[in-house]
Amino acid sequence: MRYVDELRDPKLAHALSSRIRAATTRPWTIMEVCGGQTHTLARYGLEELLPEGITIVHGPGCPVCVTPAAVIDRAVAIACTAGVVLHTYGDMLRVPASHGDLLAARSRGADVRVVLSPLEAVEAARLDPSREHVFFSVGFETTAPAAAAAVELAEALGLERFSVLAAHVRVPPVLEVLLGDPRTRIDGLLAAGHVCTVMGTGEYAPIAARHRLPIVVTGFEPIDLLEGIARTIEQLEAGRSEVEIQYARAVRPEGSAGARGAIERVFEVADRPFRGLGEVPAGGLVLRDRFARFDATRRIAVEVASAEPDTRCRAGEVLRGLLRPLDCPELGKGCTPEHPLGAPMVSSEGACAAYHRHRARKELPR
Amino acid sequence: MSDTDDDAGLGCPVPFSQYDRVVLAHGGGGRATRSLVESLFRAALDSPELREDHDGAIVSLEGPVAITTDGFTVRPLFFPGGDLGALAVHGTVNDLACCGARPELLTVSFVLEEGLALTTLARLVRSMGEAARAVGARVIAGDTKVVERGKGDGVYVSVTGLGRVRRALSPRNVRDGDVVIVSGPVGDHGIAVLVAREDVRLGTEIASDQGEIASLVHELLDEGVALHVARDPTRGGLATVLVEIARTAGVSIVLEEPSVPVRSAVSDACELLGLDPLYVACEGRVVLFVAPEHAERALAIARRFQPDAARIGVVTEGPSGLVLAKNAFGGERVLELLSGEQLPRIC
Incomplete structure (x- = not known):
């Protein structure tokens, strides 16, 4: 596939691996922020190409992992309400909540549909006005513009029975929480390319300066990741802490005016709990009052009784880079992909699921 | 009814009494x-x-x-x-x-x-x-x-x-060193059906690989190839079959991912939809485990049926059920059974 193959070129990958080895004189810990980047690291086994001393910490950027159980409980309760169709992204269906996931709700008769775009949910609401259509919208700033566009389109179409259950989260506030914790040991960051495609890099310069760490806005292909890591290490070795854009084919420093505008018009910033990390000030986006009638939380009253999270789960420490999943006493014992204690074991790009597999691999004779 | 395949144009040779639909x-x-x-x-x-x-x-x-x-x-x-x-x-x-x-x-x-x-x-x-x-x-x-x-x-x-039964084939026959061959490109069926169902417009038509593999298996047996096991990678695709066989046989399998034939239209569609072609269903392919000394011959026979048949991996000693996919970068990942259907990811 053009525009993709060249970013998966093994020769280029090995050249970058050599560049990283040449630049590295001491151990460094680098966090990649986004779940998509974690996925690429695991999918291509890129950590194998890095020198011993380079540690990669998988950050909080998997929206599936950080969505609190209470939010999924609400989605399940809404989906189980008579006359409701719940639309959402595919990977939300299997995330365990207090009383089962959305797939289980579907098996009990709830109408839960997978969409690739919220506009499909708007179209369904237009074609079937006899039912309430709810789009369960999760994700960082990347998916927020599409949700905003859906709300604006629903308003323009005069739809009476379309709403959004918004569980949007913002990257910079959660980075502040992680980096502000004195126990956190992270030397450099690979920022999420698509979040910055929308938002630009303006929010990151103060973070880089305050915490004196390099931030490289990085893409999602293997060559992107390796180049992002190389540029982060080169900054670290040179004692620099700047914001650089590796993912220049998509990211402009100012971001996308259209996408930012849509978010700005439809959403406002609010405090929000993250699964495993607790309350993050200004960590989320909620619908503005002007769009209250498109807000599923305000529109559909449901009783949500969420169970307390399992105290054996140490996902919060994993997401902070304080605990390596391999050192967690529950890994592979009380906590497996089939019976996860916490979200990082659920998603295939969750850090615990990745390490659970990694351990199996280590047992193979070399 | 979900389908509108009332192909009135295709006349039927015999009249079905007074009904034209199932009652x-x-x-x-x-x-x-x-x-x-x-x-x-x-x-x-x-x-x-x-x-x-x-x-x-x-x-x-x-x-x-x-x-x-x-x-x-x-x-x-x-x-x-x-x-x-x-x-x-x-x-x-x-x-x-x-x-x-x-x-x-x-x-x-x-x-x-x-x-x-x-x-x-x-x-x-x-x-x-x-x-x-x-x-x-x-x-x-x-x-x-x-x-x-x-x-x-x-x-x-x-x-x-x-x-x-001509010769019982079973995962229990698999030995260290066995060569793994796939009889043609993988994922065609899953993507063809998905595209037809969801009306995804990709620019290229992808046809299902649906077909029989019995002729190939019997040809291999006819020619005396030491075929240890054959398995068709339907639901769950190639990766699932490899994991199942590795578990039953109590062996590890190393898969050379770049050797796995995938049509470019299929890999493009998977790219867009966030799917892994190794887990997409085939309906006319077979995965063959063959003694190493017969691998070349088996491959030549398979290519008479489908020119893209390829040698994709090898059985090794190691933890039971472990399937390692090596990629072009020299990196590797563990292939596992899916917890359910492949679902398009958010990010």
Whole structure:
């Protein structure tokens, strides 16, 4: 596939691996922020190409992992309400909540549909006005513009029975929480390319300066990741802490005016709990009052009784880079992909699921 | 009914009494059922056993016999490269072949949804008959039930297959050093059906690989290839088959990912939809585990059937059930069973 193959070129990958080895004189810990980047690291086994001393910490950027159980409980309760169709992204269906996931709700008769775009949910609401259509919208700033566009389109179409259950989260506030914790040991960051495609890099310069760490806005292909890591290490070795854009084919420093505008018009910033990390000030986006009638939380009253999270789960420490999943006493014992204690074991790009597999691999004779 | 495959243009050779659609009476066992059996099923699936018109078929088979049973449902019923009728026959025949058995006898059971166009049913049953005859199998018994409109996806078919075993193939025969061969590009069927169902516009048409692999398996046996196990990578795709075999055989498998044939249209579609082609279903491919000294010969034979057949990996000592995919970067990942269906990811 053009525009993709060249970013998966093994020769280029090995050249970058050599560049990283040449630049590295001491151990460094680098966090990649986004779940998509974690996925690429695991999918291509890129950590194998890095020198011993380079540690990669998988950050909080998997929206599936950080969505609190209470939010999924609400989605399940809404989906189980008579006359409701719940639309959402595919990977939300299997995330365990207090009383089962959305797939289980579907098996009990709830109408839960997978969409690739919220506009499909708007179209369904237009074609079937006899039912309430709810789009369960999760994700960082990347998916927020599409949700905003859906709300604006629903308003323009005069739809009476379309709403959004918004569980949007913002990257910079959660980075502040992680980096502000004195126990956190992270030397450099690979920022999420698509979040910055929308938002630009303006929010990151103060973070880089305050915490004196390099931030490289990085893409999602293997060559992107390796180049992002190389540029982060080169900054670290040179004692620099700047914001650089590796993912220049998509990211402009100012971001996308259209996408930012849509978010700005439809959403406002609010405090929000993250699964495993607790309350993050200004960590989320909620619908503005002007769009209250498109807000599923305000529109559909449901009783949500969420169970307390399992105290054996140490996902919060994993997401902070304080605990390596391999050192967690529950890994592979009380906590497996089939019976996860916490979200990082659920998603295939969750850090615990990745390490659970990694351990199996280590047992193979070399 | 979900499908609009009322192919009125495709005339049917025989009239189906007063109905042009399936009605509940067709499952009632009375005249309507009889008319359906005689004019439609028996016409397309004719065999001496069916002509006996008995409650069951009486056959004699000597030696070890393989039996397999499988249910089939697909939406849409007709898709580029195939249809439910041929799919049901091929799926069953392929399972027999993977047991080292010849495809000989089939029984078919239909669950029809009220309202299904009889021309659609006739087309599926004809396709089924053609597929069976092409591999030398015959349908010896059948059944039809009808469910109310809205209670089924048009047609469900379940097929049972029987055949005499030539040489028992089993994962337990797998040895360290065995070479893993796949008989052609993977993922065509899953993507073809997904594209047809969701009306995804990709610019290139992708046809299902639906077909039989029995001829290839028997050719390998005819030529004396030390074939240890054969498995068709249907649901869950190539990765799932490798993990299952590694677990049953108690071995590890190292897969050379760049050697796995994937059509560019399929890998492009997977890229766009966030799917991994290694987990996408095939319906006309087989994964072969062959003794290393016979690998070249097996590959040459497989390429006579499908030029893209490829050597993709090797069995190694190591933890039972571990499948490692090595990529072009020298990195590797562990392939596991999916927890469910592959779902498009957010990010």
